[in-house]
Amino acid sequence: MTNTNTSPxxxxxxxxxxxxxxxxxxxxILPEAxxxxxxxxISMCDTCRxxxxxxxxxxxALLDDATAPVSADCLAQTLAMLDGLGAAPVKxxxxxxxPAPLHDYVGGDxxxxxxxxxxxxxxxxxxxxSKGATARLLFIPAGAAMPNHSHNGxxxxxxxxxxxxxxxxxxxxxxxxxxxxxxxxxxxxxxHEDCICLAVTDAPLRFExxxxxxxxxxxxx
Amino acid sequence: MLxxxxxxxxxxxxxxxxxxxxxxxxxxxxxxxxxVNDTDEKHTQPVWIDEMLRVRDSRDKAxxxxxxxxxxxxxxxxxxxxxxxxxxAEECAQDVMTTLxxxxxxxxxxxxxxxTWIFTIARNRRIDMLRRDRRPDPEDLPWGPAPEPEQxxxxxxxxxxxxxxxxxxxxxxxxxxxxxxxxxxxMTQAEIAEITGLPLGTIKSRLRLALDRLRHSLK
Numbered sequence: 001m002t003n004t005n006t007s008p009x010x011x012x013x014x015x016x017x018x019x020x021x022x023x024x025x026x027x028x029i030l031p032e033a034x035x036x037x038x039x040x041x042i043s044m045c046d047t048c049r050x051x052x053x054x055x056x057x058x059x060x061a062l063l064d065d066a067t068a069p070v071s072a073d074c075l076a077q078t079l080a081m082l083d084g085l086g087a088a089p090v091k092x093x094x095x096x097x098x099p100a101p102l103h104d105y106v107g108g109d110x111x112x113x114x115x116x117x118x119x120x121x122x123x124x125x126x127x128x129x130s131k132g133a134t135a136r137l138l139f140i141p142a143g144a145a146m147p148n149h150s151h152n153g154x155x156x157x158x159x160x161x162x163x164x165x166x167x168x169x170x171x172x173x174x175x176x177x178x179x180x181x182x183x184x185x186x187x188x189x190x191x192h193e194d195c196i197c198l199a200v201t202d203a204p205l206r207f208e209x210x211x212x213x214x215x216x217x218x219x220x221x
Numbered sequence: 222m223l224x225x226x227x228x229x230x231x232x233x234x235x236x237x238x239x240x241x242x243x244x245x246x247x248x249x250x251x252x253x254x255x256x257v258n259d260t261d262e263k264h265t266q267p268v269w270i271d272e273m274l275r276v277r278d279s280r281d282k283a284x285x286x287x288x289x290x291x292x293x294x295x296x297x298x299x300x301x302x303x304x305x306x307x308x309x310a311e312e313c314a315q316d317v318m319t320t321l322x323x324x325x326x327x328x329x330x331x332x333x334x335x336x337t338w339i340f341t342i343a344r345n346r347r348i349d350m351l352r353r354d355r356r357p358d359p360e361d362l363p364w365g366p367a368p369e370p371e372q373x374x375x376x377x378x379x380x381x382x383x384x385x386x387x388x389x390x391x392x393x394x395x396x397x398x399x400x401x402x403x404x405x406x407x408m409t410q411a412e413i414a415e416i417t418g419l420p421l422g423t424i425k426s427r428l429r430l431a432l433d434r435l436r437h438s439l440k
Contacts, residue, residue, distance in 0.1 A: 020414035027404045027413070028344040028356065034410075035356045042359040049359065053333065054429040057382050059344060059404050060337035061389035066298035070311055075289050078315045079282060088323040093360045100360035154410075202410075 015175035017041055017048045021156070026055035033135035036105060036127070037156050037176070037200045043099035044174040098160065102198060105135070110196075115139055122146060133202040140164065140189040140197070153202040155179045157187070162195030164188060269335035270379065277325040288335070289318050296343045302405045303347050313350050317343045331374040334382035351406070381428040 017038060024030050025038040042049045094100045097109040105127045106113060115123035115137075123139040140146055142162070156178055163172040166185040171177050179185060189195035269291070275284035293314045300310035320342050328338055348356045389397065399416050402408050408416075 018414075020410065023403060024410050024413050026344075027406065028348045029403075029406050029408065029413070030410065032356070039357040039359045050429055052359075053337075054385075054426075056341050056344075057334065057337040057385050057428055058389060058400065060334060060340040060382070061386040062401055062404050063292075063295050063299050063336060063340045063343065064386060065295075065390070066302055067294040068298035068301050068307070068310065070293050070297055070314065074293060074311060074315065075286060078289060078293075078318055079286065081315070081319050082282070082285070082322050085319060085323050087326060088320065090327060091358050091360050101357035104357065 012172070013045050013047065013174040015169070015171055015177060016045065017051075017156075017176055018178055019051070021178070022048065022051050023055050023058075026052055026059055031132035031202065032129040033127075033133035033200045034156070034202070036101060036129060036135050037158055037198055039101040040099050040198060041158050041174070041176050043093070043101060102160075105129075106137070113137060119147065120144060133200055135198065135200045138195075138197045138199050140187065140195040142189055142194050143191040145186050145188045153181060155199060155201045157200075158198045160196045160198060162193035163190040164195050164197070165190065268379070268383065270330055270375070273325070273328055273335045273338075274330070276322065277328050280325075285318075285322060288321070292336075292339050293318055296339070299340075299343055299405070300347055300350070302401075304351060304406065305347075309350065313346050314343075317346050320346070331371070331378055334379055336386070337382060347406070378428075385428050 021030070021034070021038060025035065030038065038052075042052055091100055094103045096103055098106060103109075113125045115125050117123050121141040121144045125137045127135040127137065129135050137160075138146070138157075140162075146164075156176055157171070158176045159171050159173050161173060163170060163175075164187040165171070166177075166187040168177060168179070168185065171187075269288060272281075272284040272287050275281035276288065296314040296317050297307075297310045300313050301307060305313065317339070321339060324342070328335075333341075345356055345358075389400070392400070403413050403416060
């Protein structure tokens with residue numbers, strides 16, 4: 001296999017999504033940026049896929065009771081629409097660098113990302129999503145550290161390539177870290193390979209140093 | 222607003238386990254939809270599967286009409302509870318049903334019950350309708366829907382789905398209300414974090430195990 005999109009072996013993923021995020025994804029109430037990271041993780045993680053499908057089934061169970069009568073000609077109108085409708089496309093696994101949902105947002109593979117430096121060799125690219133949360137790709141050179149930061153809200157970080165270590169553990173490809181406002185962490189990329197992550201926040205990060213705080217005004221972290 | 226002191230109800234299990242008898246959400250409405258009367262058999266007949274497979278495999282409009290008559294009012298009700306006005310909700314319910322027609326070849330009875338599958342389509346339509354946000358879907362599993370799925374897998378998944386429907390409808394009223402609020406979009410993400418201690422985790426766990434086993438058996 002030459003591409004990096006090969007699914008990790010079944011038990012390779014150690015850090016999973018939490019139940020609340022999976023339920024919120026299934027219920028359909030997450031901001032777009034969170035939907036993106038959940039869909040990308042599920043594309044790589046069968047465990048969370050099964051969990052999400054079980055939460056979908058809870059939604060189905062609720063649907064059972066929510067009835068409102070439809071108008072008399074509703075069925076006839078709908079039947080008239082069916083002819084000539086083509087089949088809907090299937091969301092196939094990609095053969096590129098990223099799982100399909102992320103590939104759509106990046107608009108291609110790794111080489112199509114327009115990175116912006118944020119200091120100390122770290123680069124980022126913000127992905128277009130609706131307001132309420134921000135999704136960005138992060139590039140941390142092998143062995144380098146992210147600037148020391150904490151969060152006002154929740155930050156989810158999904159490893160796409162390489163690995164990083166912080167106080168919460170070691171995160172490799174497919175692993176997702178969930179950090180709330182209590183966590184002040186310094187992720188350090190594994191020495192063997194540059195690390196690329198998808199990171200989603202629902203509030204701006206808080207950097208500890210003065211320089212990163214000034215930079216933050218310009219780079220929209 | 223949320224009463225989260227529900228830890229004592231964590232022991233509630235699906236189907237066979239003891240269910241807290243306080244404030245039941247109402248009688249279990251199974252006989253209305255199931256075409257079997259023998260209660261011992263009530264979990265063995267997949268619901269709406271025949272109609273769905275006829276739509277999928279033979280583009281059967283009579284089967285579609287039967288699905289429509291049952292599900293369109295439920296989809297409309299779900300969208301109204303989610304904040305849509307009646308006219309918009311009905312238009313969107315029509316959209317959901319035409320999407321069912323277009324996506325029928327993606328329906329896989331080893332992975333979802335018909336009700337679950339329709340819920341996911343309605344949920345995505347609701348996001349489009351209310352928020353104009355995109356909701357990216359995970360990529361499809363590499364193996365895709367099996368042309369001739371193992372009947373035992375179909376049965377297991379459908380049985381567990383039916384048990385889950387029953388368990389949800391048997392939840393105490395206050396718990397069920399909280400879960401509805403989550404699914405009908407009346408809760409924030411943070412509020413949802415507070416309700417995952419409810420027996421929801423337990424009642425879905427058997428279905429989750431069935432989905433998990435399925436995954437391993439396919440590998």
